[in-house]
Amino acid sequence: NMKRCMQLLNIIQARTDAVDFLEPVDWKELGLDDYPEVVKKPMDLGTVESNIMSGKYNDNIKGYANDMELIWKNAMAYNQEDSEIYLRALALKDMFERKFDEIQQQIAREIERAAPPKKKAKASTPKATPKSEKKSERRSDRKSEKKPEKKTEKKIDKKKPNPKVVLWKECQLILESIKSNQDASVFLQPVDWEAAGLDDYPEIVKHPMDLGTVTTKLKEGKYKNLEAFAKDMDLIWTNAMAYNMEESDIWNTAKSFQEMFQKKWKKFTKTLENDETAGRLERVKFCDMLRGIESNQQLGELVVMVQKQCPSAMEMKNGKEITIQISRLDLETMDSLMKHMAKQG
Numbered sequence: 001n002m003k004r005c006m007q008l009l010n011i012i013q014a015r016t017d018a019v020d021f022l023e024p025v026d027w028k029e030l031g032l033d034d035y036p037e038v039v040k041k042p043m044d045l046g047t048v049e050s051n052i053m054s055g056k057y058n059d060n061i062k063g064y065a066n067d068m069e070l071i072w073k074n075a076m077a078y079n080q081e082d083s084e085i086y087l088r089a090l091a092l093k094d095m096f097e098r099k100f101d102e103i104q105q106q107i108a109r110e111i112e113r114a115a116p117p118k119k120k121a122k123a124s125t126p127k128a129t130p131k132s133e134k135k136s137e138r139r140s141d142r143k144s145e146k147k148p149e150k151k152t153e154k155k156i157d158k159k160k161p162n163p164k165v166v167l168w169k170e171c172q173l174i175l176e177s178i179k180s181n182q183d184a185s186v187f188l189q190p191v192d193w194e195a196a197g198l199d200d201y202p203e204i205v206k207h208p209m210d211l212g213t214v215t216t217k218l219k220e221g222k223y224k225n226l227e228a229f230a231k232d233m234d235l236i237w238t239n240a241m242a243y244n245m246e247e248s249d250i251w252n253t254a255k256s257f258q259e260m261f262q263k264k265w266k267k268f269t270k271t272l273e274n275d276e277t278a279g280r281l282e283r284v285k286f287c288d289m290l291r292g293i294e295s296n297q298q299l300g301e302l303v304v305m306v307q308k309q310c311p312s313a314m315e316m317k318n319g320k321e322i323t324i325q326i327s328r329l330d331l332e333t334m335d336s337l338m339k340h341m342a343k344q345g
Contacts, residue, residue: 001059001061001103001107002052002059002061002064004103004106005052005057005061005064005103006049006052008096008099008100008103009048009049009052009068011099012045012092012096013045013049015092015221016218016221016222016223016224017088017091017092017221018045018088018092019169019172019218019219020085020088021044021045021071021075021089021092022044022045022046022169023044023045023046024042024044024046024047025039025042025044032078035078038077038078039074039077039078041070042074043067043070043074044071045071047067048064048067048068048071049327051064051067052064053287054287061103061107065100069096071089071092072089072090072092072093072096075088075089076090084220088221170268170312170328171223171226171229172218173312173328174261174264174268174312175211175214175215175218177264178211178260178261179211179215181257183253183256183257184211186250186253187210187211187236187254187257188210188211189210189212190208190210190212191205191208191210198243201243204242205239205243207235207239208239209232209236209239210236211236213232214229214232214233214236217229217232226269230265233265234258234261234262236254236257237254237255237257237258237261238254238258240253240254241254241255241258270330285338286326286334286337286338287326289338289342290302290341293341298341298344302324302337302340302341303324305333305336305337305340306324306329306333306337309332309333309336310328310329310330310333312328313325313326313329313333
């Protein structure tokens with residue numbers, strides 16, 4: 001049952017309008033001082049995913065559904081009715097309820113199919129049966145009715161979720177890492193060709209693009225797929241290289257950023273491909289090994305390895321506490337971490 005719940009969760013996570021619900025609301029960072037007063041029980045899609053993987057729901061789809069509903073309820077309680085976040089939460093709420101209802105119907109049909117068919121009474125005159133035999137028949141009937149249900153539950157429970165998760169949050173991380181580069185300042189806003197006297201700019205650059213516009217489109221959920229986001233990012237560099245002289249400062253900077261983005265994007269898409277085949281199982285195994293570590297020194301060594309191999313998985317909270325987002329780790333990094341832990345014993 002939880003396999004279907006995980007699949008539905010991943011479908012919602014892949015939607016562009018779900019970006020604001022992927023992680024807990026950092027109300028301190030956003031300056032939302034009244035958030036804890038309005039939202040008593042915070043919830044987000046990432047936490048629900050962790051709960052499923054850790055077995056917290058224990059195949060209880062009602063607990064899963066309650067947490068999912070809590071996400072939309074919190075967003076609609078805190079934000080104004082005509083705001084974008086409120087409307088997104090409402091749309092996702094309607095979608096979730098519709099899809100979850102389908103899951104419940106599927107489960108009901110499976111239980112019905114798993115139940116043994118009822119025996120039809122024969123037309124011939126029934127033979128006299130001692131009461132003791134009738135009682136034993138009733139007992140055996142009851143036992144046979146229960147056994148298929150237990151087998152079905154075990155079969156479903158053993159299967160681990162293995163969906164392809166589209167991590168829109170990773171797009172934000174890649175974008176912010178490029179924007180934070182001091183050389184990216186000339187690409188942060190649209191080119192003001194009129195003020196700069198570049199009269200031929202519109203003739204050469206037919207589709208202007210900049211990092212600020214990409215940030216806005218990503219935040220507002222205007223990208224229908226990952227390819228559209230990657231296309232806009234590449235457009236920034238190709239426009240700059242098309243208009244400026246080859247080997248000029250801007251041309252070289254654009255070329256450098258193009259290579260940087262392509263490298264990050266290749267690593268990201270490879271992570272998605274790996275997630276489809278083995279990522280989920282590896283993350284479960286990694287979490288189990290991580291729980292067994294008691295030494296602060298060992299934990300510190302793992303943090304250093306992640307910082308070097310997969311910095312996008314690192315997250316700073318309150319400017320002090322460093323956390324590792326396991327869902328952002330690529331399989332190559334996770335494999336090296338597990339090998340390191342195995343050597344440490």
